[in-house]
Amino acid sequence: MKKVKALGLLSGGLDSMLALKIVRDVLGCEVRAIHFYTGFCITESQRRRGIPGKDGKPKANEALVAGARLGVEVEMIDISDQGYLDVIANPKYGYGANANPCIDCRIDMFVRARKILDEWGGDFVFTGEVLGQRPKSQRRSTMWVIERDSGLQGRLLRPLSAKLLPPTQAELDGRIDREKLYAISGRSRKEQMALAVELGLEEYPQPAGGCCYLTDEAFARRFFDILDHRAERRIERDEIPLLATGRHFRLSPKVKLVVGRSEGENFQLQRHAEGRYLVQARDVPGPVALVEGEPTWEEMVLASRIVARYGKGKDRDEVAVVWESDGGRDELTVDPRIDESTIEALRI
Amino acid sequence: MRPRADRIVDTSGTFCPVPIIETAKAAREEGPGRILLVIATDPGIEADLPVWCQGTRNELLGIEREGGRYLCWVRLVEKR
Numbered sequence: 280m281k282k283v284k285a286l287g288l289l290s291g292g293l294d295s296m297l298a299l300k301i302v303r304d305v306l307g308c309e310v311r312a313i314h315f316y317t318g319f320c321i322t323e324s325q326r327r328r329g330i331p332g333k334d335g336k337p338k339a340n341e342a343l344v345a346g347a348r349l350g351v352e353v354e355m356i357d358i359s360d361q362g363y364l365d366v367i368a369n370p371k372y373g374y375g376a377n378a379n380p381c382i383d384c385r386i387d388m389f390v391r392a393r394k395i396l397d398e399w400g401g402d403f404v405f406t407g408e409v410l411g412q413r414p415k416s417q418r419r420s421t422m423w424v425i426e427r428d429s430g431l432q433g434r435l436l437r438p439l440s441a442k443l444l445p446p447t448q449a450e451l452d453g454r455i456d457r458e459k460l461y462a463i464s465g466r467s468r469k470e471q472m473a474l475a476v477e478l479g480l481e482e483y484p485q486p487a488g489g490c491c492y493l494t495d496e497a498f499a500r501r502f503f504d505i506l507d508h509r510a511e512r513r514i515e516r517d518e519i520p521l522l523a524t525g526r527h528f529r530l531s532p533k534v535k536l537v538v539g540r541s542e543g544e545n546f547q548l549q550r551h552a553e554g555r556y557l558v559q560a561r562d563v564p565g566p567v568a569l570v571e572g573e574p575t576w577e578e579m580v581l582a583s584r585i586v587a588r589y590g591k592g593k594d595r596d597e598v599a600v601v602w603e604s605d606g607g608r609d610e611l612t613v614d615p616r617i618d619e620s621t622i623e624a625l626r627i
Numbered sequence: 628m629r630p631r632a633d634r635i636v637d638t639s640g641t642f643c644p645v646p647i648i649e650t651a652k653a654a655r656e657e658g659p660g661r662i663l664l665v666i667a668t669d670p671g672i673e674a675d676l677p678v679w680c681q682g683t684r685n686e687l688l689g690i691e692r693e694g695g696r697y698l699c700w701v702r703l704v705e706k707r
């Protein structure tokens with residue numbers, strides 16, 4: 280009998296690792312594992328800004344680590360394209376507590392997974408989703424909406440909660456044994472931890488409460504600030520890394536300042552200087568900053584004072600600040616002793 | 628002595644996961660026994676490539692740092 284082929288979405292967390300173990304080792308399916316990179320991953324972003332792990336070295340990608348532990352190749356698929364960003368900026372089902380449109384995001388991912396499944400000739404997609412674990416995307420009603428809108432009706436298996444959900448076509452056909460699936464629900468991880476022992480999964484990451492910047496409050500403020508100050512509801516790909524980098528200040532509806540907080544962030548900002556003003560103090564160490572938009576003279580002075588304020592020359596009477604762009608070079612000498620309340624009023 | 632590479636995968640200037648995506652693409656196109664030289668500027672490659680090799684069972688022959696670049700050699704193995 281032809282082996283059942285299953286395509287797994289592997290985030291790298293315990294639940295998705297368990298799902299893969301169940302489908303491969305308990306159900307005996309041929310498994311292919313994929314991981315979608317959205318551009319909003321906190322771990323990846325921290326690495327780009329030079330923030331190391333606890334051992335002082337760069338953290339490894341969690342999905343790849345999971346693949347190593349499970350002995351399976353994880354195909355990394357970059358979905359941080361404009362199509363995905365348009366979904367994030369215009370979610371049909373709205374946002375969660377912050378800028379997290381979890382339902383629309385899942386639908387977009389599952390549509391992409393369905394296309395891969397069909398090209399591969401696979402039988403179903405599986406995930407580590409647990410009924411009731413997350414308030415927005417893992418409720419019974421929304422899980423059904425995600426399945427319907429992604430075109431995966433009957434072909435989406437959630438092995439950890441399968442017995443609490445309608446059977447998939449593979450279960451109905453007897454190609455996989457529903458009795459070998461689980462009935463886990465809720466936010467507790469106790470059952471999953473016990474199952475990890477049962478299935479011989481010795482190492483797995485501790486629950487981290489999500490790895491997505493869209494669920495972060497400060498990130499969300501900056502995300503919506505962009506959308507609120509733009510005629511078209513759209514966000515560009517090269518803006519995403521900047522949203523997690525530096526201190527952000529709204530100088531006017533059309534002008535924004537981003538000031539680096541560390542060497543890693545300064546490096547990151549320098550990489551994104553194209554099409555923006557690169558601003559930094561001339562004679563004293565200090566942050567790298569970017570200015571987006573076309574500032575007035577007053578806004579240039581204000582931005583220069585903020586940049587100087589965060590550098591080593593903050594107690595001087597004057598600091599020379601250099602502005603560089605594709606259009607040339609400019610220089611302003613400003614008083615860096617700017618009132619904190621003025622800065623706070625501008626902070627995004 | 629450095630291994631002789633059959634194919635160079637230059638991912639300079641990109642950030643993970645792009646170096647892994649490019650490495651995996653080259654691995655799919657090449658046969659077992661072939662050696663890839665992966666060049667990366669993202670320090671994350673030092674963490675990601677070893678675990679990718681574990682998951683794919685490809686053999687990591689070594690990683691060397693040369694200035695701001697990482698030179699990584701991977702021998703591809705037969706897929707089980």
